[in-house]
Amino acid sequence: MTPIPIQQATRRRKALRAWFDPRGRGLGFIAFALQRITGLGLVLYLLLHMAVLTTLLQGESAWDQFVAFAKSPIMLLFDLLLIAGILIHGLNGLRVSIVGLGFGVKQHKTFFWIMMLLSALLFVYAGWLLFAH
């Protein structure tokens, strides 16, 4: 039998599928995917933030106009989304760092749920601060 040319046969799975296809995966994978999604979201936010800051170059009135827009309810909802991203990414990142040093390895799933519960509580508190004040 003629050997199959491996190089031609190579079919690498694409990164997006490897990172986000949940079929047959467990909680650890969901945490991994969540960390990537929130990480990408925060990078996107950082770029938007830098772009928005260029408004300062157009003078004080342009900046004041933007600040007024940023305080509208729809923008506050985006702020809430940002807070959710920061909380999930930050607290799950803390969990990954601690487990990554060999502590609480066997309890990593419980640790994840504790961090998500903490994220949810802080998220509700942040929402209350944003909309009630």
Added chain:
Amino acid sequence: MSNNGRPGPKTPVTLKILRYKPGSIDPPRYDTFQVDADPLMTVLDALEEIRATEDPTLAYRHSCHHASCGTCAMKVNGKDVLSCVTKVLDQKSDVIVVEPLGTMPLVADLVVDMGDFARRYEPAGLSFVRESEYLTEAQTPEGVERYTRFESCIECGICLSACPVANTNASFIGPAGLAAWYRSLQKGDGERADILAAVDSDCGVWGCHGAMECTEACPSQVQPGDLIMYLRREVVKSKLPWAH
């Protein structure tokens, strides 16, 4: 439709199998086959029936049929498993999707190039067959029926396929390889500093993102994800002057 000869009630199940033959079935596609599954039928049994009765060109790897050799690993409904111990009806699904392992290059149908696994695993120095097993000193002493083999890894490649990092980083040593390095450290094979230096990189312990899917999927209880974390701790400890 097939009949495996075993008595008892049969349930018709469809297997949707990824097919790929360089030059003929290229790009890959899914072919569907019907099998009559009894409660004991494994996915490997089903593949063997399909190959015997419907399509002799279906390619897959297998050997021992009892989860010892690790050759029949594949994805069943997206989950990396040993097909010889994965029952068809346990999938609770009328259609079962059967695909080759991820990460490693596809050779044909359900066969992947395990050379990719070996390339990442072998540098740790855990040989597939240990020379010591042939030595007279390895004979069991009186009163001991047999030695328990400590290394549990069956080199099936499931951990590498389940790892989301290895899927996208060809230079990552991967779960089995890093677990083997940790085992070498435990056994005292080689210099401790050399072992830690070999894994202290983005391709080594720092390449792992802690998804722990390897530990979840490992059919042999090696728990490679856990061992990577412990190996990391050893690397960090080696850098702390007060921890020596």
